[in-house]
Amino acid sequence: METRDGGRDNLVLVLSARPQDDRAIARAMGNAGITTQICCTDELPEEIRNGAGAIVLAEDVLSKATVLALATLINEQPSWSDLPLVILTTPKRDVGAHWQLIQNTPSVRNATFLERPMRVETLTRAVKAALRSRTQQYQLCEQIQERERLLELSETNKRHLLAVLDNTRMAVFFMDDRQRCTYMNVAAESLTGFRLGDTQGRSLHNVVHHTHPDGRPYPLEDCPIDRAFPENEQTEGEEVFVHQDGHFYPVAFTASPIRQKDIIVGTVLEVRDITKQKADTKRLHMLLNELNHRVKNTLATVQSIVLQTMRGEAISDHVKNAIMSRLMALSRSHDLLTERNWVSAPLNDVVIRALAPFGVTTHTSGRFIISGDRFEFHPKAALAIGMGLHELATNAVKYGALSIEDGRVDLSWKLIPDGILRLSWIERGGPRVRKPERTGFGLRLIQQGLAHELAGEARMAFNLDGIVCEIDIPIATALVASKYGALDDERNVLEGSQDSGG
Amino acid sequence: MSETFLRGRKILAVEDEMLVAMMLQDILEDAGCTVVSAGHLKQALHLAQSMDIDGAVLDENLNGERSYPVADTLIARGIPFVFATGYGEADLGKLYPGRRILAKPYLETDLLAALSAAISTPPDVR
Numbered sequence: 118m119e120t121r122d123g124g125r126d127n128l129v130l131v132l133s134a135r136p137q138d139d140r141a142i143a144r145a146m147g148n149a150g151i152t153t154q155i156c157c158t159d160e161l162p163e164e165i166r167n168g169a170g171a172i173v174l175a176e177d178v179l180s181k182a183t184v185l186a187l188a189t190l191i192n193e194q195p196s197w198s199d200l201p202l203v204i205l206t207t208p209k210r211d212v213g214a215h216w217q218l219i220q221n222t223p224s225v226r227n228a229t230f231l232e233r234p235m236r237v238e239t240l241t242r243a244v245k246a247a248l249r250s251r252t253q254q255y256q257l258c259e260q261i262q263e264r265e266r267l268l269e270l271s272e273t274n275k276r277h278l279l280a281v282l283d284n285t286r287m288a289v290f291f292m293d294d295r296q297r298c299t300y301m302n303v304a305a306e307s308l309t310g311f312r313l314g315d316t317q318g319r320s321l322h323n324v325v326h327h328t329h330p331d332g333r334p335y336p337l338e339d340c341p342i343d344r345a346f347p348e349n350e351q352t353e354g355e356e357v358f359v360h361q362d363g364h365f366y367p368v369a370f371t372a373s374p375i376r377q378k379d380i381i382v383g384t385v386l387e388v389r390d391i392t393k394q395k396a397d398t399k400r401l402h403m404l405l406n407e408l409n410h411r412v413k414n415t416l417a418t419v420q421s422i423v424l425q426t427m428r429g430e431a432i433s434d435h436v437k438n439a440i441m442s443r444l445m446a447l448s449r450s451h452d453l454l455t456e457r458n459w460v461s462a463p464l465n466d467v468v469i470r471a472l473a474p475f476g477v478t479t480h481t482s483g484r485f486i487i488s489g490d491r492f493e494f495h496p497k498a499a500l501a502i503g504m505g506l507h508e509l510a511t512n513a514v515k516y517g518a519l520s521i522e523d524g525r526v527d528l529s530w531k532l533i534p535d536g537i538l539r540l541s542w543i544e545r546g547g548p549r550v551r552k553p554e555r556t557g558f559g560l561r562l563i564q565q566g567l568a569h570e571l572a573g574e575a576r577m578a579f580n581l582d583g584i585v586c587e588i589d590i591p592i593a594t595a596l597v598a599s600k601y602g603a604l605d606d607e608r609n610v611l612e613g614s615q616d617s618g619g
Numbered sequence: 620m621s622e623t624f625l626r627g628r629k630i631l632a633v634e635d636e637m638l639v640a641m642m643l644q645d646i647l648e649d650a651g652c653t654v655v656s657a658g659h660l661k662q663a664l665h666l667a668q669s670m671d672i673d674g675a676v677l678d679e680n681l682n683g684e685r686s687y688p689v690a691d692t693l694i695a696r697g698i699p700f701v702f703a704t705g706y707g708e709a710d711l712g713k714l715y716p717g718r719r720i721l722a723k724p725y726l727e728t729d730l731l732a733a734l735s736a737a738i739s740t741p742p743d744v745r
Contacts (some may be wrong), residue, residue, distance in 0.1 A: 409705065424642050452707075
């Protein structure tokens with residue numbers, strides 16, 4: 118589209134055969150505050166293309182060629198433009214032919230004829246009127262340009278929107294204020310088996326969501342999808358839809374209110390078929406269950422083999438019990454991890470599970486005082502810690518603080534610098550401690566096995582007044598990373614129990 | 620209590636893992652029980668329907684099949700039993716609320732305690 122520049126909107130081009138006429142006209146215009154530019158016939162095309170508010174021309178300059186050239190120039194103008202002409206005629210001269218020509222040239226419509234001689238005011242009034250009409254044209258042009266720009270923008274937006282809606286695998290519905298469907302995309306049609314036409318005259322809910330899988334009717338009022346509208350809030354969830362052919366299928370949905378200037382006018386609904394996802398999850402769950410079942414049966418088989426092998430042999434109950442309790446300790450840690458899908462286990466639960474045979478069910482139960490923040494352990498680290506605690510507790514029952522009535526164990530853990538979680542096992546009130554003469558299984562598991570498994574360090578101190586074991590665990594290897602953020606705020610409820618219960 | 624309580628009782632031991640079944644038999648016989656063993660669902664179901672027994676230990680999974688028909692038969696006949704399972708206890712607990720469930724592997728003492736408790740609990744609160 119033609120652009121306007123250089124303040125030529127109000128420029129009046131003056132054209133006559135006689136220079137003194139030109140100057141007289143220009144002077145009269147100048148006195149009336151109108152900017153003029155005198156030009157000759159040859160310059161006219163260029164000047165018009167550069168932009169002008171009006172042309173004042175004397176009839177004496179009109180030849181047949183000039184009229185035709187003028188007509189061509191006027192025809193070249195964009196549709197909004199109709200350059201006004203003020204033509205000064207001279208009755209005495211015989212210019213009938215040209216006159217006729219102008220009259221008969223349809224493109225030269227916007228022409229005002231002033232007969233000479235005339236008053237200067239008559240001329241300036243005519244030119245001003247011409248400029249006013251020209252200004253209106255420019256304004257109209259601006260409006261048209263703006264409208265075209267908006268139209269193009271809207272077309273582009275529409276194209277983008279349709280590209281998304283037509284190609285997304287997500288079923289998209291628009292619903293009006295009465296929950297009736299006003300639009301559904303291709304994916305929505307293939308998901309539901311319905312076309313938009315099929316859904317008219319009733320709420321979308323009554324088309325695709327009218328019945329529970331057990332056959333009970335599903336009233337619109339109960340439907341969480343349709344709550345997005347009255348509650349003016351995005352709603353998400355899972356529901357079961359009914360296909361056009363009658364079969365049920367699980368879906369995940371997001372329903373969002375459509376607002377127009379703060380008024381909710383409808384709902385946009387996104388729906389995704391989650392049949393496969395559900396089946397996958399179920400299958401995964403089943404596989405995990407089977408695997409756990411195998412592991413537990415294998416442990417039971419190992420247990421049986423050991424028992425059968427020892428049966429009838431001269432093996433002390435002490436040995437039998439040690440083997441069985443170790444197998445059970447391993448099994449309990451497995452139980453905990455199974456319950457948590459082998460993702461991670463909170464240290465707190467690992468501790469309670471490991472110490473359950475020693476009378477621990479809560480943080481202060483039995484003869485233990487347990488405290489520490491919540492840390493999520495990797496499955497392998499959880500198993501190792503569980504076994505280590507079992508050995509510590511077994512030793513305490515046999516030789517340490519738990520071997521006599523008044524003995525107690527404080528078990529706590531906290532973060533220390535360099536990303537280390539320090540687990541402290543402190544026995545109090547037990548008999549005088551004697552350092553063992555040899556390194557048995559339990560001690561070896563704690564000092565070497567645990568340190569190895571956790572890439573950390575374990576120290577046993579056989580202090581006279583009680584065994585102290587410190588296990589330093591690098592959190593980078595033992596903890597599940599995604600839970601780091603929760604380290605500080607997920608405080609254990611038992612924090613206070615150390616004060617009150619101790 | 621279990622030491623003497625179970626003496627002379629006739630117990631149906633349903634377990635498909637050969638070695639676990641052997642251990643189960645040893646444990647029960649050491650406690651003075653008479654043991655009838657079954658490793659397959661059909662066999663176990665037949666015994667549960669026809670035998671005169673005081674109680675049962677019932678593995679949840681028998682060669683890939685669930686032992687629920689056996690459990691239902693035992694319940695219908697008012698015969699006390701305990702479950703043993705390698706699966707989590709939660710699902711089974713929902714299916715048979717209040718029923719004693721042993722997680723495999725189990726200790727001898729835990730099995731005998733659970734079985735004694737099951738047999739000594741009156742049927743209406745079992």
